[in-house]
Amino acid sequence: MTTSSARSARPRRTKAIVLGSVALAFTVALTTAAGFWWQEHNRPSQASKADCALAQRIVDDAQRLPGDKAAVDKWEQDTMRMRRAQMKDGYLGYNVAQYEEWATDKAKGDGTPPSDKEVLRLSDKANEHCADAKVAITFPPLAS
Template sequence: MLIDEQYRRTTRKNSKNYLEGIMAVSAPTLNNEASDKKASTGRKILFGTVSAALAVVLAAGGAYWWHQHNKLSQASMVDCQLAQKLVDSAQHIPDGTAAIDKWEKSERQRRSQMKDGYLGANISVYDGWALGNAKGQGTPPSKSDVKQLEDTANRHCIEAGIEISLPQITS
């Protein structure tokens, strides 16, 4: 056992000078480096595990956000059904300038009732192609253009469970 004795200043108490001493007793400590290394290694493993788990959670959250951010808008069932009706109507555009203009105005008004504007824009492109063909302007779109537009429109209706069919426009 080690004994440390510290002397403090001489004080005056009741007119007597005396030394005030403090005795501290301390036990020798074992310098066990093996237990220190084991504790240090355990803390490192715990820190690494927590860091890895946090990285996985952040990566999953980021992937989910990216998917939601880049996903096409999903139209309602009513919008998808209306889109198909508009496409079907484009197959029967009447003859004559006045009748075509009336059809175009009616089609635009019906399309404006759609809540999903992106699906409405795709249907508008198809209507424009059909209208141009009915007026004898331009050339009909290629099969690949119609197929690509159909695929884009259908991606808006995945959750509604409705598949929109865009027939090929022929002159």
């Protein structure tokens, strides 16, 4: 009796080991896939090279705003229309729009300009959207 019970216990144990290994492999694969999905889900949207170049052009133009309030208002409206019409990545556009607002406020003498740290933070957020395009947007400080 002991020999037959030992023989029947061995296949059960082998079957349990195989099923446990399969379950473990499935769990590891599922966890890896979920981690990859979570990382991609929380990654900033990626703008095209054209969007990043347009963003840099707008930031550069913001450095040369005229002193006339009416001309600044016209630039702001024209730039807003151009950004909305041409820029596909709305999240990058939002960051550029924030810089536009700061620059126009400074040109008009309205409000307090953002600190260099705030501009750097905005620059970092905008550049996250241009990582795949391998373009770095430079946001000059406005608090001078």
